[in-house]
Amino acid sequence: MDISVSLTVNGKPVSATLDPRTLLVQLLRERLRLTGTHVGCDTGQCGACTVHLNGRAVKSCIVLAAQAQGAEVVTIEGIAAAGSLHPMQAAFRDHHGLQCGFCTPGIVMNAIELAKKHPNLSEEAVRAGLEGNFCRCTGYHNIVKAVLAGAAAMRR
């Protein structure tokens, strides 16, 4: 039996009638066509599907869409106004913090929350904070630099 879910996604109200098994990431990608949120592992380990749910970074492949009832969800498509970049997005480009770009949206979403939570991020804190995000391309070197620079830019 289908259920209905209402929530806010990137500032816009959204309602959908769904199979109760539907995951938040499926709602975002398949119903709302917000395909910037990716699925890398479907078991909550790779972090490619990270979005903000009521201000917290969550892995949308292990959250049911039903659990987002009434929530505010922000995805990579919603962190900056059209035509502009969030400081964290800009930092990833400036520091070559991405290669294939598949894990990038999830890492940017996690990094934004990290920066908000920790006013004085250290290299060590960034590395520990990125434990839940895999990147197979960059060796994390430039990702760490980008997160530190993006966090500094967010404080300005």
Place this chain on the structure above:
Amino acid sequence: MNAPLIGQSVKRKEDLRFITGVGRFTDDITAPGQAHAYFLRSPHAHARIRSIDLERARSAPGVVAVFTGDDLAKAKVGGLPCGWLITGVDGKPMKEPPYPPLAQGKVRYVGDRVAVVIADTLDQAKDAAELIEVDYEVLPATVKAAGARAPGATVVHDIAPDNTCYVWALGDKAAVESAFKSAHHVTTLEFINNRLIPNAIEPRAALASYAPGDDAYTLYVTSQNPHVERLLMTAFVLGLPEHKVRVIAPDVGGGFGSKIYLYGEEVVLTWASKQVNRPVKWTAERIESFQSDAHGRDHVTKAELALDKNGKFLAMRVTTTANMGAYLSTFASCIPTILYATLLAGQYTTPAIYCEVTAVFTHTAPVDAYRGAGRPEATYVVERLVDTAAREMGIDRAEIRRRNFIKDFPYQTPVALLYDTGGYDATLTDALKLADVAGFEARRKDAEKRGKLRGLGYSTYIEACGIAPSNVAGALGARAGLYEAGEIRAHPTGTVTVFTGSHAHGQGHETTFAQVVADRLGLPIENVDVVHGDTGRVLFGMGTYGSRSIAVGGTAIMKALDKIVAKGKKIAAHLLEAAESDIEYDRGTFKVAGTDKQKTFAEVAFAAYVPHNYPLDKLEPGLNESAFYDPTNFTFPAGSHICEIEIDPDTGQTRVVNFTAVDDFGKVINPMIVEGQVHGGVAQGIGQALLEGCVYDPQSGQLLTGTYMDYAMPRADDVPYFKVGTRETPCTHNPLGVKGCGEAGAIGAPAAVINAIVDALAPFGVRDIEMPATPERVWRAMRSAKLRK
């Protein structure tokens, strides 16, 4: 006039779409009316399929069709081909067992495809797959390469009753035997090069559709080489005319080799899209990636190095058993042979080398190229031997390398390669400085005070990139060409689209190739876009593997550029009423030498497409040129990696505290991108050395490392910042002087890490440790060495 772009760290053109979430990966694409496919896979490593009952699945809600291997056989769908024929020491061709896209009669590894269910939704397809009843007769499995040829081992394929695909050898056996007899010292090591699972973060995916009106197919697929995919699929498997199949590899989320190959899923979807007359989509779940992406490495090796009393290498003897898995993946056969044994000279003048490779079948997933592909395995052999020999003979580990470095080029190795150029002493000298090796003893003492064991390890590696030329490779068994194609299309207003047969899945070709073209034509880089990954737009291509893109693909583009400039000169000569021989092209402008008469590139392009004032009697309109380039030789990047580690003796936990890589990639087009490639490769190399290892249960053949809870991927806090330097000894046989950089990190790093661990543990009497050097293995090595004392 525009500033030079080659050698500049230009920010990447492709980044904007990825950081804003509007990249276009295969799974992001939805075709109207698409159905979803789910593959039922074997839960057993080896079983006979007695029967498959599809009745309940076929009548389940939403199900469009269910197909098995029998359906494909009836439709005369062929097996997946192997792209390289290895001829054994007995002069006979390798054993090539059938590799059906869906299993026929037997399943041969956990994850082998048994049936495909196509339904309106993915959930319906999965639910219906649960209703398929397969009656398996479970059989014993051969899992480890080491025991695959033992008497009584279960046979994987009837055509190879001893589970042997081939026994192959390279080198002068007699010269090696004689050198070993007269050696002052012989160093012997036996080791395993651990099996790895590639783990691109984007799982494999495909979306196939059929257009009845055109009788044509379109396949979106996570591929590193869409033209090769199309060629193999049409010519060898489906028997379709090539011009009726378009393969598009849009944004691809990492490959590392695993997306080179033609996989059964892609073939089945393409075929099925016509049967069901609907687009069909499939995206792997991560467990399917673990089970069914081609794995890498998996060698068992005995290696010996003969030395004289001064530490000069006299000969090397290597015997390797390589695991092919259950079927021959697209390039499986050439990895432990052509791309392995040929690299065993390393950076050294070892005069005699003999290598024998036995490739075996087992009931495990197919094994093929994974970042480095044969070259990391060769480097591990050479660099572990060299380090061990230095320790045994009491020679400094940097010094023994210097004593044996090749200094005169070109250099013909005893294992078939002709190195065109190199500067090994210089990269080592740079690396010693950058790693502050002089300060290491002080750091070791400091670590000791903190209760930690610190070690330093070297790896001075070589790799061979841009495998070529095609005719030589053909004589060695290659069943494909090894050239690359490029096309430059100048538009009427002077902007340019570059079409390349190379494919980018993280490497940044859209920027690097645009830099080359914009630099050569003297155009702003914004005016140059690069198109790749679509057989419908790009004339041809062999794709991206073996760090070949800039050396082979870049050179094809350079050749096309030469043609563009040559034609532009003819047009300019007409417009400027000058002799063609007087026209010079200088950074965006055609000039009459010695005058101020000139036309911009845009003016010439416009004249080519609006040919009102144009030599139509002598010259075709338009400004569009293409070129194919088949290299005359490999390129030979090389470098020095130095790893510094600390071990907690209480837990065996090893941390990489410094990693230095000084690489000679020839001319560097974009230093930022090249450094990024090194970082990523080194992290994968550290992953192999410390964390990653694919484990099958040795009896049942069940994959024990089938999730991210079991397979340890390098995370951000497993690696340090890397120190990266480059030297530029230009390649002598391509116009850019480039060599390639994509795999170097993964090739050099594992030996550097293990050499560092052995350095730290040497005082305990430890002389070797198996990869991955997990805390348990390190702790046990220390403990058993202590007990021995």
